[in-house]
Amino acid sequence: MPEEALHQRLRSATATAHAALERDLDWVARVATREGYRGLLARLHGFHVTWEPAIGAALADGDFFDLRCRVPALAQDLTYLGLSSTGIEDLPQARPIPLPSPAAAMGALYVLEGSTLGGRVIGRHITATHGLTGPGLAYYSGHGARTGAMWLAFRARLDTFDGDAAQVVSAANGTFDAMRDWLAPPARD
Ligand code: HEM
Structure with missing residues (x-):
């Protein structure tokens, strides 16, 4: 499958899961206080700290x-x-x-890398609310000035990816759902 087709397929196949996460995250209310912001970062830490090694091991491409x-x-x-x-x-x-x-690792990484894009919106909000710009805002700075370039490089990798596209899509949706379960406040439904 051509790469752009895989990215487009991922984007449309995960649109519902993205919308659900964006809705249930309730991020504006959560980051309203510094304590709430710290609580959200703590939850994100708990996710990244186990998913990143799992993705790294399955992808086996440290560079x-x-x-x-x-x-x-x-x-x-x-x-x-x-x-x-x-x-x-x-x-x-x-x-x-x-x-x-x-393939599964690429699907999971698609979700984590894509979160740097929406993260820019959240980062700007946190700067406006709490005055944080550098220290304290590293996660929501994504890859900093390189965020756009890193996303393009990730998409290029998808475009040339030679693996089972269905597995990529399934892992992306699984990751979105797992993230929503992990991050959304327990009282959500
Ligand atoms: C942890 C939660 C989130 C995850 C995992 C996530 C994941 C993603 C992914 C995978 C994409 C890439 C879509 C594509 O293929 O083009 C994306 C894009 C985007 N997300 Fe999220 N997202 C999250 C939260 C949010 C939130 C809360 C917002 C709203 C503030 C948001 C706004 C956006 C926007 C505006 C884009 C498109 C950016 C662009 O095209 O330049 N996201 N996100």
Whole structure:
């Protein structure tokens, strides 16, 4: 399947899951206070800290993947917002879905990489609300000035990906659903 077709397919096949996550995340209310913002980052940390190694192992391409890891940014922000290193280590962690192939890893990574795009909107809001610009805003700065280029490079990789497209799509939807279960407040439904 041509790459652009795979990206388009992923985008439309996950649109409903993206909308559900965006709705249930309730991020504006959660980041209204610094404490709430820190709580959201703690939850994101619990997700990235287990999914990133799982994706890295299945993808087996450190040159491509390592720069995309965002646990260090989360740890930096949490430290800035007052958590100790033991406090960070003790945060609850999500259990990843099985990622049995590079195709599944690409689907999961599509979700994490795509979150840097919407993250720019959230980052601007956090700057406006809490005055954070550098320290404390590392996660929601995505890949910084390189966010657009990193996304284009990821899409290019999708365009040339030679694997089972159905597995990519299924893992992307599984990741969106797992993220929604993990991040959305328990009282959501
Ligand atoms: C952790 C939660 C989120 C995840 C995992 C996520 C994931 C994604 C993904 C995978 C894409 C890429 C779509 C494509 O293929 O083009 C995307 C794009 C986008 N997301 Fe989200 N998203 C999240 C939360 C949000 C939220 C809360 C907003 C609203 C503020 C948002 C707004 C957007 C926008 C505006 C784009 C398109 C950006 C562009 O094309 O430049 N997202 N997101």
